[in-house]
Amino acid sequence: MQTEQIVSSLLESNTFVAKKSGECLIVDAGATPDQVAQKVGNDKVMGLLLTHGHYDHCFYALEITKKFGCKIFASKKIVENLTDPAKNYGETFKIEDFSNFVFLEDKQEFSLGEFEISATLLPGHSKCSMGYLIDGTFFAGDVLFGQGIGRTDLYGGDKHEMLQSLITIQNNIAFDILASGHGEMSTAEKQKRNLNLFIRFLSR
Numbered sequence: 001m002q003t004e005q006i007v008s009s010l011l012e013s014n015t016f017v018a019k020k021s022g023e024c025l026i027v028d029a030g031a032t033p034d035q036v037a038q039k040v041g042n043d044k045v046m047g048l049l050l051t052h053g054h055y056d057h058c059f060y061a062l063e064i065t066k067k068f069g070c071k072i073f074a075s076k077k078i079v080e081n082l083t084d085p086a087k088n089y090g091e092t093f094k095i096e097d098f099s100n101f102v103f104l105e106d107k108q109e110f111s112l113g114e115f116e117i118s119a120t121l122l123p124g125h126s127k128c129s130m131g132y133l134i135d136g137t138f139f140a141g142d143v144l145f146g147q148g149i150g151r152t153d154l155y156g157g158d159k160h161e162m163l164q165s166l167i168t169i170q171n172n173i174a175f176d177i178l179a180s181g182h183g184e185m186s187t188a189e190k191q192k193r194n195l196n197l198f199i200r201f202l203s204r
């Protein structure tokens with residue numbers, strides 16, 4: 001699997017296009033449909049996975065999935081954020097039509113075309129934070145970054161849940177590559193050390 005990164009103009013959030021055997025998955029929707037189309041090329045889009053309901057990760061979700069004719073996958077808890085701009089931080093942004101959504105449970109495993117996806121609910125930055133492990137690449141949203149962890153002071157954020165989620169990542173998610181919601185991609189090797197540090201920091 002090859003992962004292409006797009007840095008959006010919305011708080012520099014990342015949108016990823018993961019490609020394999022002529023198919024692709026899109027992770028998050030801060031990039032415009034045209035930006036995404038450039039990375040998709042001639043591949044068949046199998047779905048859009050949302051990591052959480054902040055506007056910088058969801059803004060173009062409906063437009064992107066309309067353009068490519070695919071479904072949106074996310075935790076059901078995302079509805080609360082997406083229906084209320086005060087909870088997704090998008091000023092007037094909201095989504096009210098969920099007919100194109102497929103809601104995922106914690107620890108749900110499913111496949112889309114050639115892609116085997118393992119979804120894990122990882123609250124702490126947001127109640128609806130979902131991480132996706134696909135072919136050794138972990139799409140972590142704003143829970144874990146190459147150089148830090150996500151904020152816990154926004155709506156639905158919780159320091160203790162963040163601690164539990166980091167422990168879950170450390171113990172249960174066997175990734176090689178980290179693809180976070182902001183910043184550059186990282187490796188498991190670097191994150192082993194970071195996770196210990198962050199867990200100790202939050203456990204004080």
Ligand SMILES: [Zn+2]
Binds near residue numbers: 052054125142
């Ligand atoms: Zn966020």
